[in-house]
Amino acid sequence: MLADVKILLEKARLGKYAVGAFNTVNLETTRAIIDTAKELSAPVIVEITERTFDYAGGRAIFQLVKNIAEFYAPEIPVGIHLDHGKSFEAVERAMDIGFTSVMYDGSRKVYVDNVMTTKKIVETAHSRGIVVQAELGNVPYLGEMQMENIEWEKYMTDPDQAVQFVKETDIDTLAVAIGNAHGFFRERSSPDYERLERIAKSVSIPLVLHGASDWNNGRVKEVIERGISCFNVDTAIQLAMIGGLREALTSETETDLRKVLGRGREYAKNTIKEKILAFGSAGKA
DSSP states (O other): OBOOHHHHHHHHHHHTOOEEEEEOOSHHHHHHHHHHHHHHTOOEEEEEEHHHHHHHOHHHHHHHHHHHHHHHOTTSOEEEEEEEEOSHHHHHHHHHHTOSEEEEOOTTSOHHHHHHHHHHHHHHHHTTTOEEEEEESOOOOBTTBOSTTOOGGGTSOOHHHHHHHHHHHOOSEEEEOSSOOSTTSOOOSSOOHHHHHHHHHHOOSOEEEOSOTTOOHHHHHHHHHTTEEEEEEOHHHHHHHHHHHHHHTTOSSOOOHHHHHHHHHHHHHHHHHHHHHHHTOTTOO
16 A cells, blocks of 8 residues: 555654665566565555656656555555655656655755755645655765765764754655765765764654665664664665576576566565565564
C-alpha cells in the first residue's frame, strides 16, 4: 500500500530504527525492493531520480512502482519519493505526476538561494499534501571535486544553521552531511557523530543520510542511535544487480532474457535484505 513518507520516518525516529530508501530504475529493481520489504515485513521507500525520469519516463516508472506496491504488497507501507530534484521545475513535475514525497536538493547553492527555492517548493507541496525533504551541507559526488585533502568542515551540515533552515523553510525531513559521500567518492575517515547528535537534538524532524551504501553495521548502528531515521541506498543495488547480470551472461547458451534479468534481481534482493536487517526495520511494517 502507498504510505505517507513523513509518518514512516516519524515512526522510525521514535522507534530508533531507520527506513531504507532504495533507488529504482526499472521493473527488476522495483520488484527487488518491494518483494524484499514484503518478505521482511518492513516499511520501505522507493526513490526515483530525474535521470530515471529521462531513462524510463516519469509517469511510466511512477505508475510501475505504484501498481507493484498496491497489487503485490498491499500489507506493506511503501513510500514513493523523488530523489535529488535539482530545480523547482523538476520537483513540480514530480508533484504533477503524483509523487507524495519529493526532495529538493539546493545544497550546491548559497544558503539564501537554497532557502528561497526550498520555501517556494514547501508552500506548493504542502498545499497539495506532499512531503518535502531538503539538504543542508554538501554530500560530494565523484567528479565534483578532488578527493585528496578535502576540507570536510566546509561541506558538513552546520547544526546551528540547520535549526535556522528548518524554521525558515518548514521542511518535513532533512538530509544531513557528516562526512558521508555519494557513489565512489572517498568519505571522511570517520563520520562526525557528535555533529549529527547536535543536529538531532536541535531539530524535531527526521534526519536522512545519503551516500551510505557501503556503510557497515557498526556505523549504521551509531548514526541511528544518534538520530538518523532514513538511509538512501543506490550504488550498492546497482553493483549487486550488475554482478548478477555478469554472472548470468557468462552462459553461451542462455537465451531467455527473463532469466538473465532475474539473476540480477536476486542479487539486488540479497543486498536490500542485508540493508533492511542492518537498519532494524524488519518486522516494523
